[in-house]
Amino acid sequence: MALSAGSAPAMGAVPDGQEELLVNGTFDTGSDPWWTNAGMTPDTATGELCVDVPDVANPWGAIIGQNDIALQPGSEYVLTFTARAARAVTIRPIVQPAEYAPGDPYLSSDAQLGTDPVTATYTFVTPDQELPVANQVQFQLGGEGAYEVCFDDISLVGPPYVHVPETGPSVKVNQLGYLPDGPKNATVVTEATTAQPWTLVSDSGWVLAGGDTAPQGVDPSSGEAVHTIDFSSYAGEAHGVRLTVGDETSHPFDIDAQLYQELRTDAMRFFYTNRSGTAIDGSIAGTEYARDAGHVGVLPNQGDNAVPCQEPKEWMDGWTCDYQLDVTGGWYDAGDHGKYVVNGGIATYQLLSTYERTLHADVVDPGALADSTLQVPERGNGVPDILDEARWNLEFLLKMQVPDGEPLADMVHHKVHDVEWTGLPLLPSEDPKPRALHRPSTAATLNLSAVAATGARLWEEIDPEFAGDLLHASRTAYAAAHEHPDLFAPRADGQDGGGAYADDEVQDEFYWAAAELFLTTGEARYERDLTANPLHKSDVFSEGFYWGSVAALGRMDLATVPSRLSDRHRVRRSVIEGADHLVALQADEAFGQTYTPADGRYPWGSNSSMLNNQVVIATAFDLTGNPAYARSVLEGFDYLLGRNVLGKSYVTGYGTDDARNQHSRWYARSLDPSLPNPPRGSVSGGPNSSIQDPISSAWLEGCLPQWCYVDDIRAWAVNEITINWNSALAWVASFVADVSARRALAEHC
Ligand code: 9MR
Numbered sequence: 001m002a003l004s005a006g007s008a009p010a011m012g013a014v015p016d017g018q019e020e021l022l023v024n025g026t027f028d029t030g031s032d033p034w035w036t037n038a039g040m041t042p043d044t045a046t047g048e049l050c051v052d053v054p055d056v057a058n059p060w061g062a063i064i065g066q067n068d069i070a071l072q073p074g075s076e077y078v079l080t081f082t083a084r085a086a087r088a089v090t091i092r093p094i095v096q097p098a099e100y101a102p103g104d105p106y107l108s109s110d111a112q113l114g115t116d117p118v119t120a121t122y123t124f125v126t127p128d129q130e131l132p133v134a135n136q137v138q139f140q141l142g143g144e145g146a147y148e149v150c151f152d153d154i155s156l157v158g159p160p161y162v163h164v165p166e167t168g169p170s171v172k173v174n175q176l177g178y179l180p181d182g183p184k185n186a187t188v189v190t191e192a193t194t195a196q197p198w199t200l201v202s203d204s205g206w207v208l209a210g211g212d213t214a215p216q217g218v219d220p221s222s223g224e225a226v227h228t229i230d231f232s233s234y235a236g237e238a239h240g241v242r243l244t245v246g247d248e249t250s251h252p253f254d255i256d257a258q259l260y261q262e263l264r265t266d267a268m269r270f271f272y273t274n275r276s277g278t279a280i281d282g283s284i285a286g287t288e289y290a291r292d293a294g295h296v297g298v299l300p301n302q303g304d305n306a307v308p309c310q311e312p313k314e315w316m317d318g319w320t321c322d323y324q325l326d327v328t329g330g331w332y333d334a335g336d337h338g339k340y341v342v343n344g345g346i347a348t349y350q351l352l353s354t355y356e357r358t359l360h361a362d363v364v365d366p367g368a369l370a371d372s373t374l375q376v377p378e379r380g381n382g383v384p385d386i387l388d389e390a391r392w393n394l395e396f397l398l399k400m401q402v403p404d405g406e407p408l409a410d411m412v413h414h415k416v417h418d419v420e421w422t423g424l425p426l427l428p429s430e431d432p433k434p435r436a437l438h439r440p441s442t443a444a445t446l447n448l449s450a451v452a453a454t455g456a457r458l459w460e461e462i463d464p465e466f467a468g469d470l471l472h473a474s475r476t477a478y479a480a481a482h483e484h485p486d487l488f489a490p491r492a493d494g495q496d497g498g499g500a501y502a503d504d505e506v507q508d509e510f511y512w513a514a515a516e517l518f519l520t521t522g523e524a525r526y527e528r529d530l531t532a533n534p535l536h537k538s539d540v541f542s543e544g545f546y547w548g549s550v551a552a553l554g555r556m557d558l559a560t561v562p563s564r565l566s567d568r569h570r571v572r573r574s575v576i577e578g579a580d581h582l583v584a585l586q587a588d589e590a591f592g593q594t595y596t597p598a599d600g601r602y603p604w605g606s607n608s609s610m611l612n613n614q615v616v617i618a619t620a621f622d623l624t625g626n627p628a629y630a631r632s633v634l635e636g637f638d639y640l641l642g643r644n645v646l647g648k649s650y651v652t653g654y655g656t657d658d659a660r661n662q663h664s665r666w667y668a669r670s671l672d673p674s675l676p677n678p679p680r681g682s683v684s685g686g687p688n689s690s691i692q693d694p695i696s697s698a699w700l701e702g703c704l705p706q707w708c709y710v711d712d713i714r715a716w717a718v719n720e721i722t723i724n725w726n727s728a729l730a731w732v733a734s735f736v737a738d739v740s741a742r743r744a745l746a747e748h749c
Contacts, residue, residue: 175655266681294428330396541578653680
């Protein structure tokens with residue numbers, strides 16, 4: 001550490017290549033984001049920050065500080081401030097990692113203050129090694145008796161942190177591996193303009209296969225010049241093999257017919273540890289995932305047992321309610337503790353659909369989704385475990401319906417969550433915030449109607465009473481939505497304590513609900529409604545489906561679930577045409593992605609956009625038996641499991657370099673070592689061109705789509721886990737596991 005004290009440069013004179021790293025060091029905008037301890041209340045009325053320091057024993061008993069400062073290793077920084085005190089005192093300016101361990105401040109010094117303002121400057125050099133991502137500036141003020149101190153013009157100038165992602169070998173492969181009879185593709189990032197020789201090498205160094213790369217020019221999703229490698233002709237089983245091009249060698253991978261069997265169950269097990277309203281049993285989930293029940297009314301939780309409606313806001317159009325609902329149970333949505341109907345709905349539906357597919361498709365592994373195939377408490381009850389898991393959230397969704405006799409009866413509350421955002425880490429059982437029910441919406445109501453109708457046909461034989469409850473809820477919700485067709489969840493309702501899940505286009509929800517009710521009941525009125533909906537004949541696949549756009553779900557079920565639909569043949573063709581379009585786009589993607597946005601930007605949760613398109617392509621396989629579709633789905637997995645420009649497997653526990661620091665309040669190991677990482681089989685949302693969170697927006701500015709990602713727990717816009725993304729993973733992994741178990745990939749037909 002080099003240290004010198006001297007006179008200060010004027011505020012704002014920042015040398016080229018350097019930046020002011022503190023926010024609001026002039027206190028022009030109040031005191032945020034400066035913090036204080038010891039109960040000190042900052043006063044910025046005079047344009048300085050003044051505090052009354054109490055009489056505490058230690059210097060660190062009274063501090064003002066600022067967090068979240070990213071510093072570059074081995075670099076020089078200058079800390080400057082002006083301060084005065086009511087009498088002569090000594091204070092301690094410090095710059096150090098936010099998680100302080102004794103001995104490692106970058107700067108720790110003394111400053112003598114008096115009644116006249118003193119300007120002090122300190123120069124220091126950070127250690128030449130990887131630094132913690134979050135650092136802080138603090139002024140220790142205690143140990144001097146009680147006095148008043150005022151600061152102004154606090155500045156930290158130096159090189160801004162430049163995020164250089166670790167991208168691993170330039171030969172990008174599916175780090176889990178490939179199926180012996182499946183497609184085998186890889187991508188090489190290289191400036192070479194001509195084809196290069198590649199070899200496939202065994203773990204003991206034998207050359208198993210070889211050929212030439214195919215130059216592809218600059219790939220728009222990464223901005224990199226790339227070549228592709230097709231080594232599908234190698235059909236042997238092998239473990240720990242690598243692809244080599246010139247001096248570059250890929251991560252190791254396997255060629256194994258069993259590759260996807262575990263991913264199927266891991267992706268589904270994700271839901272158990274996301275359950276609300278029940279203790280998570282370590283003997284079922286694994287000891288590190290054991291935790292107390294969340295939101296059951298045990299302090300400090302307020303509980304979801306009797307949740308009131310949210311406080312009135314101007315955009316609620318006067319809506320309020322005076323009842324309270326028991327909305328315990330369900331799954332937490334994501335890294336937050338909220339429970340949202342439209343997202344919980346599509347996630348539940350995708351688990352139901354994963355199971356329902358196995359009832360109607362030709363290529364399935366019989367029994368793979370039977371009872372006792374997952375680690376869940378209901379294992380052994382005679383009911384397929386995946387249905388037990390889905391029922392956990394279905395029962396919650398039913399509780400969100402407005403009771404009879406109330407205004408908006410049978411509509412469905414859009415969501416329930418904390419009234420304010422909480423910080424990380426925070427176990428569900430430790431969340432102290434009050435919770436509120438949010439205004440019912442047409443989208444949530446129709447979403448429940450569609451999911452409950454789907455459930456009604458699946459439980460018809462397993463539990464007729466539950467099936468009856470589901471169908472009743474579905475019908476009443478459907479009717480209520482027709483009475484209130486434009487009660488939209490407002491965009492403004494996403495500021496405090498939960499996401500908005502805003503959706504003011506609900507023709508697709510009307511279509512989906514009508515389709516599921518028709519498939520379950522066969523009733524002509526629902527068929528009339530769905531065939532009269534303009535979406536019945538329009539392209540519902542090019543844009544992809546997600547929680548806010550669900551017509552494709554109705555269309556695919558109309559194609560695959562048996563019914564007497566009058567134009568069922570045309571509907572089946574429309575799914576195949578939708579898949580053909582996606583497969584054609586994939587053929588032009590040098591990393592094999594199954595998602596090519598028209599505007600070239602990756603959306604929030606792009607990995608789920610990939611997976612949901614794989615669902616469409618897989619459905620075309622189920623409709624036609626053409627292995628080209630199944631091969632396309634498999635190639636889509638290559639991207640998710642490491643064949644991407646970052647060389648990152650986006651599924652925790654799968655591959656050499658896997659995402660494991662996803663944004664979550666309780667799988668928050670990178671913030672608290674006593675907590676676990678997300679469980680194996682958790683998919684990250686992945687690259688998001690809009691980089692809305694503070695970390696990705698600071699580190700990834702100007703990123704091309706594939707680069708808009710960082711495996712940091714604070715990067716909530718690019719690296720979260722959610723139930724609707726894992727449900728997509730579960731669906732596609734289950735499909736691939738079935739197809740590989742049945743060896744249905746041979747390239748013919
Ligand atoms: O997945 C949601 C994405 O489609 C939206 O664009 C985004 C902003 O509204 O919200 C995402 O959902 C988040 C939700 O609002 C709160 N829980 C975590 C969800 C995943 O990030």
